[in-house]
Amino acid sequence: MSSSDKPKAEEKCTKETEDGGFFGKVKGFINDIGDKIEDKVKFGKPSADLAAIHISKISFKQVDLIVDVLVTNPNPVPIPLVDINYLIENNGRKLASGMIPDAGTIHARSSETVKIPVTLVYYDLKKAYADIVPGTILPYKVKVDLIVDVPVIGKLTLLIEKCGEIPVPYRPDVRIEKIEFEKFSFKETVTILHLKLDNKNEFDLGLNQLEYMIWLGDVSIGGAKLAKNVTIVKNDVSELDIPFNFRPKDCGSAIWDMIRGKGTGYSIKGNIDVDTPYGNMKLPIEKVGGTTTFKNSKDDREDDNNPKVHLSRF
Structure with a gap:
């Protein structure tokens, strides 16, 4: 065989491997399965709603709040809550803030309530803002950022907020x-x-x-x-x-x-x-x-x- 025939043989071998060889068939099979899974499994964006804010305990010194966040996962697999960031403010002034890392997992195709505990100490509020005085009712707004990790889509931030009011008790x-x-x-x-x-x-x-x-x-x-x-x-x-x-x-x-x-x-x-x-x-x-x-x-x-x-x- 002449030396001029060798490149043609190698080229033919390579082409057969890509088009109809074993590895080519495996690649085609995997791509076909992936296309079918993608057609059957649709990944969507989760939703969140700030369902309620409860006063779990209140005293002359402080008020304990529970913020209920309802998270809905429409996907066929669980999604983790990476972080929860929250802020409570009054007319743009920060009353309290915090972050909850690794806040849990929302099960596949389900809705679950995530509870965020928050404590407001009256002494700290009155020390920070002179116009917050005992006997008054204090309006506030809760802002919550939920960071979720959805397969295929990646990390998403869900923004929600809700208004409420708390009393600042006056000792009779x-x-x-x-x-x-x-x-x-x-x-x-x-x-x-x-x-x-x-x-x-x-x-x-x-x-x-x-x-x-x-x-x-x-x-x-x-x-x-x-x-x-x-x-x-x-x-x-x-x-x-x-x-x-x-x-x-x-x-x-x-x-x-x-x-x-x-x-x-x-x-x-x-x-x-x-x-x-x-x-x-x-x-x-x-x-x-x-x-x-x-x-x-x-x-x-x-x-x-x-x-x-x-x-x-x-």
């Missing part, structure tokens, strides 16, 4: 309006405390329970935990009548200074359990440095700044 002011004696003895005295609660919040407080301790001078004369069902209207003052028993012999000179008209200092501390439009709260109450004096039951004159002891009978 409390004072003793008067103490009415129902029964008086040195061993035990039965009284009715007439309390005034000043609700300076922009929302009603549904009182469930009152827990308190009382001091005359520096002497603790007792306390109680009572169930009460009273609505304390927003920006209004409500009156509560609380039964209270104590022993004058344990009060030292404070009770006698009060009866003699000299006046004696009192303090009341405790908390109230209330229902609000935003959930249940336990709010502290405190009055330190109040003054009481004896007042005859026939004297109808009252001084709101100086609660009296009203003696009804011994």
Whole structure:
């Protein structure tokens, strides 16, 4: 065979390998299968909706939110949530932000709720922005970016947002309006405390329970935990009548200074359990440095700044 025939033979071998040889048939088979899978399996873009924002817990110090994000995966395979970025703002001012890495997986052809916990501390908010004051209702907007990794398509960012509002609680002011004696003895005295609660919040407080301790001078004369069902209207003052028993012999000179008209200092501390439009709260109450004096039951004159002891009978 001449040397001129060799290139033609090699060229023919190469062409057969590409067109009809073993490797060519395998390549064609794989391409054919890929085309059929692509026709049958369509990968689509997932969707997300900020379904709800719940106040899971609220107190005088902070509010805990749960942001529910509903993610729908239309694809035949699971997709991972790479990252979740969130921002809570008020009129463009950041209240809180954060990032949750590797947030889980959304199963194939299903919808699942992803929960994002967020805590807002009132002290931090009031320190950052002077116009956020107790007693007000604070509007906010939640913005969430979900980064998902979809086969064939790649990484996608789903942007969602929702508005809401949270209260910034104000601690109700409390004072003793008067103490009415129902029964008086040195061993035990039965009284009715007439309390005034000043609700300076922009929302009603549904009182469930009152827990308190009382001091005359520096002497603790007792306390109680009572169930009460009273609505304390927003920006209004409500009156509560609380039964209270104590022993004058344990009060030292404070009770006698009060009866003699000299006046004696009192303090009341405790908390109230209330229902609000935003959930249940336990709010502290405190009055330190109040003054009481004896007042005859026939004297109808009252001084709101100086609660009296009203003696009804011994």
